[in-house]
Structure formats: structure tokens, C-alpha cells
Amino acid sequence: xxxxxxxxxxxxxxxxxxxxxxxxxxxxxxxxxxxxxxxxxxxxxxxxxxxxxxxxxxxxxxxxxxxxxxxxxxxxxxxxxxxxxxxxxxxxxxxxxxxxxxxxxxxxxxxxxxxxxxxxxxxxxxxxxxxxxxxxxxxxxxxxxxxxxxxxxxxxxxxxxxxxxxxxxxxxxxxxxxxxxxxxxxxxxxxxxxxxxxxxxxxxxxxxxxxxxxxxxxxxxxxxxxxxxxxxxxxxxxxxxxxxxxxxxxxxxxxxxxxxxxxxxxxxxxxxxxxxxxxxxxxxxxxxxxxxxxxxxxxxxxxxxxxxxxxxxxxxxxxxxxxxxxxxxxxxxxxxxxxxxxxxxxxxxxxxxxxxxxxxxxxxxxxxxxxxxxxxxxxxxxxxxxxxxxxxxxxxxxxxxxxxxxxxxxxxxxxxxxxxxxxxxxxxxxxxxxxxxxxxxxxxxxxxxxxxxxxxxxxxxxxxxxxxxxxxxxxxxxxxxxxxxxxxxxxxxxxxxxxxx
Numbered sequence: 001x002x003x004x005x006x007x008x009x010x011x012x013x014x015x016x017x018x019x020x021x022x023x024x025x026x027x028x029x030x031x032x033x034x035x036x037x038x039x040x041x042x043x044x045x046x047x048x049x050x051x052x053x054x055x056x057x058x059x060x061x062x063x064x065x066x067x068x069x070x071x072x073x074x075x076x077x078x079x080x081x082x083x084x085x086x087x088x089x090x091x092x093x094x095x096x097x098x099x100x101x102x103x104x105x106x107x108x109x110x111x112x113x114x115x116x117x118x119x120x121x122x123x124x125x126x127x128x129x130x131x132x133x134x135x136x137x138x139x140x141x142x143x144x145x146x147x148x149x150x151x152x153x154x155x156x157x158x159x160x161x162x163x164x165x166x167x168x169x170x171x172x173x174x175x176x177x178x179x180x181x182x183x184x185x186x187x188x189x190x191x192x193x194x195x196x197x198x199x200x201x202x203x204x205x206x207x208x209x210x211x212x213x214x215x216x217x218x219x220x221x222x223x224x225x226x227x228x229x230x231x232x233x234x235x236x237x238x239x240x241x242x243x244x245x246x247x248x249x250x251x252x253x254x255x256x257x258x259x260x261x262x263x264x265x266x267x268x269x270x271x272x273x274x275x276x277x278x279x280x281x282x283x284x285x286x287x288x289x290x291x292x293x294x295x296x297x298x299x300x301x302x303x304x305x306x307x308x309x310x311x312x313x314x315x316x317x318x319x320x321x322x323x324x325x326x327x328x329x330x331x332x333x334x335x336x337x338x339x340x341x342x343x344x345x346x347x348x349x350x351x352x353x354x355x356x357x358x359x360x361x362x363x364x365x366x367x368x369x370x371x372x373x374x375x376x377x378x379x380x381x382x383x384x385x386x387x388x389x390x391x392x393x394x395x396x397x398x399x400x401x402x403x404x405x406x407x408x409x410x411x412x413x414x415x416x417x418x419x420x421x422x423x424x425x426x427x428x429x430x431x432x433x434x435x436x437x438x439x440x441x442x443x444x445x446x447x448x449x450x451x452x453x454x455x456x457x458x459x460x461x462x463x464x465x466x467x468x469x470x471x472x473x474x475x476x477x478x479x480x481x482x483x484x485x486x487x488x489x490x491x492x493x494x495x496x497x498x499x500x501x
Contacts, residue, residue, distance in 0.1 A: 055068070055070030055072075055085065055087075056070065056085075056087075056092070057070055057072050057083075057085055058072060059071050059072030059073075059083070059085070060072075060152065061087075062139060062148075062150040062152075064148050064150075066088055066089045067086075067087070067088055067098075067141075067143055067146075067148065068086070068087040068088070068090075069084060069085075069086060069087075069098075069100060069139060069141050069148070069150070070084065070085040070086075070087065071083075071084055071102075071139065071152075072084075072085075073129055073133060075129075079128045079129075080128065080129040080130075080131075080133070081124060081125045081127070081128060081129055082102065082114060082116070082124075082125035082129060083119075083122045083123070083124060083125070084100050084116055084122060084123040084125075085121070085122050085123075086098050086141075086143075092121065094121070095118040095119070095120075095121060095122055095123045096118055097143060098141050098142060098143035099116075099141065099142045099143075100116050100123060100139065100140065100141045100142075101113065101114065101115055101116065101139075101140050102114040102116075102125070102137050102138065102139055102140075103137065103138045103140075104135050104136070104137045105135060105136045105137070106134065106135045106136075107134070107158075107447070107449035107450075107452060107454050108447060108449040108478060109475075112127065114126060114127050130457075130473075131442065131457040132156045132157050132454065132455055132456065132457065133154060133156050134154060134155050134156035134157060134158055134454055135153075135154055136151070136152075136153045136154075137151065137152055137153075137154075138150070138151045139151070139152070156455075157439060157440075157444075157454060157455035157492060158452055158453070158454045158455075159446075159452065159453045159454075159488060159491055159492050160451055160452050160453075161451065161452075161453055161488070161491075162451055163451075169484065169487045170483070170484045170487070171481050171483065171484045171485065171487055171488065172434075172481070172482045172483030172484060173448055173479055173480070173481060173482065174431070174432055174435070174479070174480060174482040175477060175478070175479050175480075176429050176430070176431050176470065176474050176475065176476055176477065176478050176479075176480060177429065177430070177476045177477065178426055178427065178428055178429070178430070178476065179426070179427060179430035179467045179469075180424055180425070180426050180427075180467075181424070181425055181426075181427050181430065181461075181462045181463065181464050181467060181468075181469055182421045182423070182424050182464040183421070183422045183423035183424070183425075183462065183464070184369075184419040184420060184421055184422060184464055184465070185358055185361050185362070185419070185420045185422050186417060186418070186419050186420075187352050187353055187354060187355075187358065187399075187417075187418045187420065188352075188353050188415070188416075188417060188418070189350045189351055189352040189353060189370070189401070189415070189416045189417070189418045190350070190351050190413070190414070190415055190416065191348050191349070191350055191351075191403075191410050191411060191412050191413065191414040191416060192348065192349050192350075192351050192412050192413075193323070193343050193348065193349070193412050194343075194344070194347050194348055194349050194402070195349075197318075197320070197343060197344035197346070197347065198323075198341065198342070198343045198344075199317050199318050199320075199341070199342045199343075199344075200338045200340075200341055201226060201314065201316070201317065201338065201339055201340035201341065201342060202335070202336055202337060202338055202339065203227075203229055203231075203312070203314050203333055203335055203337065203339060204296045204297055204335050205229065205231035205233045205234045205296065205312055205335050206231060206232075206233055206332075206333065206334050206335045207229035207230050207231030207232070207233070207234070207310070207312065207332070207333065208229060208230050208231075208330065208331070208332055208333075209227060209228070209229050209327055209328065209329050209330060209331045209332075209333060210228050210229060210230055210329065211227060211228035211329065212226075212227045212325070212327060212328065212329055213225055213226060213227060214226055214322050214325070214340070215322065215325065216322050216323060216324055216325050217321070217322065218321075218322050219319075219320070219321055219322075220316040220319065220320065220321075220322060220342065221316065221319045222316055222317065222318050222319045223315050223316060224315060224316045225313045225314070225315055226314050226315065226316055226322075226339075226340050227313075227314045227327060227339065227340075228311065228312065228313050228314070229312050229314065229333065230308075230310040230311060230312070231310055231312050232310060233335070234296075234298065234309070234310060234311075234312050235309035235310045237289070237292055237293055237296070237298070238293070238298075238301075238309045239309060240289045240292075241286075241289035241290060241292075241293055241300055243289075244282070244285045244286040244288070244289040244290075245286055245289075247282045247285065247286070248279075248282040248283060248285070248286040250282075251275070251278045251279040251281070251282035251283075252279055252282070254275045254278065254279070255275040255276055255278070255279040257275075258271050258272045258274075258275035258276075259272055259275070259276075298312070314339070314340075316340075316342055317342065318342055318344050319344065320342045320343050320344040320345055321342065321343050321345050322340060322341070322342055323341045323342070323343050324338075324340065324341035325339065325340050325341075326338060326339055326340075327339040327340070345405055345408060346404070346405055346406050347402055347403065347404060347405055348402075348403050348405045348410045348412065349400055349401070349402060349403070350368070350370050350381065350400070350401040350402075350403060350416060350418060351398050351399075351400065352368075352383075352398065352399040352400070352401060352418045352420075353394075353396050353398065354386065354396060354397040354398065354399050355396055356390060356395065356396070356397070359386075359397060361420070361422050362383065362386060362399055362420060363383065363386070364383050364384065364385065364386060365382055365383060366382060366383045366420050366421060366422070367380070367381075367382055367420070367421040368380070368381050368382060368383060368401045368418055368419065368420050368421070369418070369419040369421075370401060370403060370416050370417075370418050370419075371416060371417050371418075371419075372414050372415070372416050373414075373415045373416060373417060374414070374415070375414070377409050377410065377414075379403045379404070379409075379410065380403075381401040381402055381403045381404075382401065382402075383399050383400065383401055383420065384400050384401070384402055385399065385400040386398070386399045386400075387399075401418065419465075425462070427461065427462070427469040427470075428476060429469070429470040429474060429475065429476045430467045430468060430469050430470060431445055431458075431467070431468060431470055431474065431480060431482070432466070432467060432468075432482040432483075433463060433465060433466060433467065433468050434482050434483050434484075434485065435480050435481060435482045435485050436458075436460075436468065437455075437485055437486060437488075437489045439455050439489060439492070442455075442457045443457065443458050443460060444456055444457050444458060445458060445473075445474060445480045445481070445485070446480060446481040446485055446488045446489075447474065447478055447479065447480050448478075448479040448480060448481060449479075453481060453488050455492070456473050456474050456480075457473050458470055458471075458472065458473035458474060459471040459472035459473055
């Protein structure tokens with residue numbers, strides 16, 4: 001072979017031999033304990049490739065130069081705690097044969113330092129190991145002047161998910177923190193008309209109906225003509241008014257003439273005074289006829305303005321919904337007959353059924369949330385009244401909640417559920433109830449740490465259906481998955497997340 005071609009090949013082989021020797025040297029130095037107190041082993045970095053062996057007690061076994069440490073998490077009948085066993089060349093040593101400490105780090109929390117004390121044939125950790133058992137830990141053991149160091153990572157119920165993935169599947173992120181928890185009482189109820197805003201429309205004049213313009217269920221504005229009648233009674237009053245107006249005009253003319261004649265010394269004063277008296281009497285008669293019309297809701301008009309003395313337009317007294325009509329064209333009606341019922345729907349009442357056992361909890365001024373049972377309609381109000389008597393048949397009392405209804409979403413007759421706020425308390429840490437999931441028979445939320453979610457078992461307190469108090473398991477300021485959090489649980493189930501000890 002040509003020497004020029006052979007030379008590069010020999011150089012490559014030589015470099016490979018040198019690198020192999022260097023790697024072996026480094027590996028040896030990292031796996032042999034030294035007298036100066038640095039074991040050199042760092043399984044923490046290698047754990048993904050070489051899992052620790054299992055020890056006689058079923059725990060993880062870390063070994064170096066014949067000395068072994070077995071780490072277990074014991075939780076049978078007791079809260080989970082670390083237990084440590086020592087071995088030398090496979091033979092178990094007493095717990096006093098060495099010292100050990102553990103530094104444990106979890107996502108989103110400060111490092112946890114665990115110390116051990118002798119207990120029977122093992123060392124017992126001084127802290128409860130909270131769920132999830134997902135952490136990075138470093139074990140430092142001391143025996144006969146040597147220090148050994150191992151590391152290990154254990155992952156449980158953890159899932160990586162980028163912000164873009166969260167946006168795609170619609171997961172909402174919130175932050176745990178203080179919240180006001182409301183203690184509520186749930187009661188049934190029904191939407192009813194506000195009786196203070198219902199008007200019975202009566203014609204005020206008897207007559208014959210010649211026109212009807214609205215049906216029940218229609219909306220009217222104040223002043224709209226509901227119906228038209230022909231009334232002889234109205235014609236008589238208008239005739240009396242117009243006659244009084246003519247007599248007043250005549251009396252005024254006579255008075256002006258007699259006044260002028262008396263001032264010119266042509267006629268006697270008694271003629272002037274008689275004309276003045278007649279004028280005053282005519283004014284009184286005219287005013288009386290005018291007031292009769294006004295009292296019945298009719299504007300006094302002169303003869304030239306009135307084309308039909310019998311025509312009377314019945315107008316809506318308020319804006320609202322026509323709930324009833326009892327008149328038809330051609331019907332003869334009396335002046336006091338109710339022909340229309342109009343309800344102002346800008347507010348409605350909620351008639352809340354209160355059981356005797358709950359009467360002590362319900363009070364005037366309480367905040368109330370009202371939700372329709374068959375529709376997606378909600379509203380807020382306050383209790384304004386509670387009946388003092390319990391119904392003889394139902395054996396219940398009734399509370400009243402007034403609801404704003406300017407948008408017309410509430411309809412009388414709708415059945416509703418009412419939540420009355422009986423107490424409010426601020427708690428230091430709370431999460432949305434949407435975030436609560438069940439994983440491996442535990443109540444959890446999924447904490448957000450960087451690009452990772454990790455299940456955090458919780459101990460919960462009070463709840464108002466929207467927020468729930470966290471007594472243990474999550475700190476204020478920690479972020480978590482709220483809306484659509486079940487998607488994270490589904491992905492964890494797919495990946496087969498395990499409870500690994």
C-alpha cells in the first residue's frame with residue numbers, strides 16, 4: 001500500500017487508542033472511593049442508563065468497593081418515610097456502622113434535607129415523604145472516614161407539555177392563592193311576576209268595543225292604544241263640557257259689555273254685578289265639566305277638535321308584557337271591568353322555598369345566586385323578604401329574591417335553583433374546582449413547573465362549588481392546570497404513569 005495513504009489511517013488509529021485510554025482512566029477515577037472523603041460515584045448523572053440494583057429489603061441498592069446502602073420508602077400502615085440499611089460484602093451491618101443524609105429536590109419547591117437516626121436494624125428518616133414520590137435525590141454516606149455519594153432521579157405522574165401544546169388542547173393555567181370561600185345553602189324556587197309592577201287595565205267608561213289591538217304575550221309601550229270603545233257615557237260628559245264652554249263664552253261676552261256700560265255710567269251697577277256673578281258661575285261649571293273628564297283620563301277638548309264624541313281609546317298605562325286579555329270586538333263592557341293585564345318585566349321575583357330546618361340560616365339581605373334548572377340562565381340578587389308563617393299544606397316558608405330582568409331572560413314559571421350565601425371566609429390558598437382530578441385514588445391537581453406538569457395530591461377544605469380551599473399539597477403562587485385539566489390526566493393514563501418506589 002502507498003505510504004502516503006497508510007499514514008492517515010495510522011494517525012486515526014493512534015488517536016482512537018489514546019481517547020479510549022483516557023475514557024477508561026476517567027471512568028475508573030469516578031467509581032473508586034478515595035481516602036480523602038470523596039467517593040467519586042455519581043449515579044445521579046448515570047441513572048437513566050444504569051438503574052440501581054434491588055436490595056434484600058426490596059429497596060434501591062447503591063454500592064461501592066464492597067460497601068452498600070439500601071434505600072427504601074416504607075409506608076405500610078404508617079406515613080411514608082425513608083429507611084436505610086447498610087451492607088458490607090453482602091452482609092448486613094448495624095445502623096450505627098455508618099452515617100447517611102439525603103438531599104431531596106422536587107419541582108417548584110426548595111431542597112429538602114433529611115437526616116437519619118437508628119431504629120432497630122435500620123436508619124429512619126426524620127421527615128414524612130409526601131406524595132408524589134417524584135424527585136431528585138443525593139445520598140451522602142460516611143463510613144470509616146470515607147464519604148460516598150450517589151444520586152438518583154425518580155419520576156412519578158409527570159408529563160412534559162409545551163405552551164403551544166397547552167394552547168392547542170385548551171388547558172387553562174391559573175395560580176393558587178388567597179380566595180373567598182362562600183358557604184351556601186341550596187334551595188328550590190320559581191320565577192314569578194313582580195306583583196308591585198302588575199297593572200289591571202279598566203276602561204273607566206262603559207261601552208261597546210270596536211277595536212282590539214294587542215294579544216297576550218305581546219310587548220307594549222306606555223301610551224300604546226290597546227283597544228277602542230264607543231261610550232255613550234263619554235259622549236254625555238263631552239257634551240256637558242262643550243255646553244259649559246259655550247255658556248262660559250256667552251257669560252264672558254255679557255260681562256265685558258256690562259262692565260263697559262257701567263264704566264260709561266250708562267247702566268246700573270247691579271247689572272254689572274249680575275253679569276260678573278253669571279261669569280263666575282259659568283267658569284265653575286266649565287271647570288267642573290273639565291275635571292270630570294280629566295278624572296276619567298280624558299283630555300278636555302273643544303267641539304272642533306272632537307270628531308266623534310263616543311270614541312274612547314284605552315291606552316297602556318305602563319310599558320310591559322300583556323299577560324291577560326278579557327275583551328273582544330263587539331263586547332259590551334262595564335266601566336270597572338278588567339280588560340287587560342300588563343306586567344312590567346324589568347324586574348321579577350324569585351319565590352324561594354325555605355324548609356323549617358333552614359329558617360335560622362336564611363335572613364333578609366343575604367346574597368343569592370339564581371340558576372334556571374332547564375336553561376343556561378343565571379342571575380344575582382338579595383333576599384328582600386321572608387314570610388313569617390309556614391304554609392299549612394307545604395309546611396314551608398317563602399323567601400323573596402328580586403332579580404333584574406331588563407334583558408328579558410327570566411320568564412315567570414321557570415323553575416330555578418337558588419344558592420344563598422350563609423357565610424364568607426378568606427382562605428390563604430385555594431384552587432379552581434375545575435382543576436381537581438382523581439389519579440390513583442388520590443385527589444390531585446397538576447402543578448405547572450417550566451414545561452412540566454406533575455400531579456400534586458391535595459388535602460382539601462371548604463368549597464363553594466367554584467373554588468376549593470387547599471389545606472396541604474400546594475402553596476400560594478404555584479401555577480396549576482385549571483380548565484380542561486382532564487386532558488393532562490388522559491395523557492398521563494396513556495403513558496402509564498406509575499407509583500414507583
